Amino acid sequence: MTPEFGGFQRKNASLVEAKPVEKEVELSVISRKPLVRDFLLEPVFVNPKIKLSSMLWEMIKSTLHGLERGKQPIRSSEGTGGAYFMQDALGKKYLSVFKPLDEEPMAVNNPQGLPLSSNGEGLKRGTRVGEGAFREVAAYILDHPKSGPRSLLSGEVGFAGVPPTVMVQCLHKGFNYPEGYECAPKNVKIGSLQMFMKNFGCCEDMGPRDFPVEEVHKISVFDIRMVNTDRHAGNILVIKEGEEGRIVLIPIDHGYCLPENFEDCTLDWLYWPQAHQPYSPDTVEYIRSLDAEQDIALLKCYGWDLSIECAxxxxxxTMLLKKGVERGLTPKLVGELFLM
Structure with a gap:
């Protein structure tokens, strides 16, 4: 029997404490050799047939190399949960961001001092404590490239540009543990590992009028489809590309997507001028290609069964987004339907 680390439906799980459930499912990891050091980083596969792209493997191996060279995870001072910047071997740059399940807001090992959830519900209504990392990975999987459905074997950039994200198990003394815990294999943490994106700040740092229309629209498509309950200007990164410094927006922090209901949505871009403009023909064509049933099956293939409510x-x-664009509605008008 091995612990089940995937799955939105984790029957008999203690979601408040974000503990794994015992289930007969074999996990595939990089190595099954006994742990001989006080750190570990391996991808977690619920479905052993899943293959990772070379880009994801490189992120994992480079992050592991940093741990081997003694570079400590650096906990972010922002946010309500535990998020750790993972360094390269020289300690000169960040490679990835690790978010453990048990350090999510209102989880048992949350480092920010938040109280435990009394009923398993997260900070956002319709979400569950201990599921944020799964949603982070699901956001990457469902951010399909224009060429078609996402495959973790492909290194293609998705339509909205969600950074590459994968589920991993990680052990290091630098994470948040209760007093008296030892850094041992039994205390390994499960969470999402996302590629760190070098940026010039976030959308909070500048006025929205400078953002290209298509960049705002791509995030609106993603947020509407994924029912993002936590989209604010602070979790959209600003990147500048090329000699002309073309602005590209990168959406991050998707632990509150795919809730059980529409009660607690936050969509800051609704109030930006770009949201008043209609979608381009290319974006409309992309929206037409979306298939909710295909997405539900895809997540199941990766080992995560959406609950009836989340599905x-x-x-x-998805239906609302598709019907809205067919009637020529702007992102603002479609998005406002979520807030009614």
């Missing part, structure tokens, strides 16, 4: 949310949001 219903995805079906409704």
């Amino acid at each position: 219903r949310t995805l079906r409704i949001s």
Whole structure:
């Protein structure tokens, strides 16, 4: 029996404490050799047939190399959960960001001093404590490239540009543990590992009028479809590309996507001028290609069964988005339907 680390539906799980459930499912990892050091980093596969792209493997191996060279995870001072910047071997740059399940807001090892959830519900209504990392990975999987459905074997950039993200198990003394815990294999943490994106700040640092329309629209498509309950200007990174410094927006922090209902949505871009403009023909064509049933099956293939409620949310949001653009509605008008 090995612990089940994937799955939105983790039957009999203690979601408040974000503990794994015992289930007969074999996990595939980089190595099954006994742990001989006080750190570990390996990808977690619920489905052993899943293959990772060379880009994801390189992120994992480079992050592990940094741990081997003694570079400590650096906990972010921002946010309500535990998020760790993972360094390269020289300690000169960040490679990735690790978010453990058990350090999520209102989880048992949350480092920010938040109280435990009394009923398993997260900070956002319709979400569950201990599921944020799964949603982070699901956001990357469902951010399909224009060429078609996402494959973790492909290194293609998704339509909205969600950074490459994968589920891993990680052990290091630098994480948050209760007093008296030892850094041992039994205390390994499960969470999402996302590629760190070098940026010039976030959208909070500048006025929205400078953002290209298509960049705002791509995030609106993603947020509407995924029913993002936590989209604010602070979790959209600003990147500048090329000699002309073309602005590219990168959406991050998707632990509150795919909720069980539409009660607690936050969509800051609704109030930006770009949201008043209609979608381009290319964006409309991309929206037409979306298929909720295909997405639900895809997540199941990767080992995560959406609950009935979350699957219903995805079906409704996808239908609403598609019907909205067919009627020529702007992002603002479609998005406002979520807030009614």
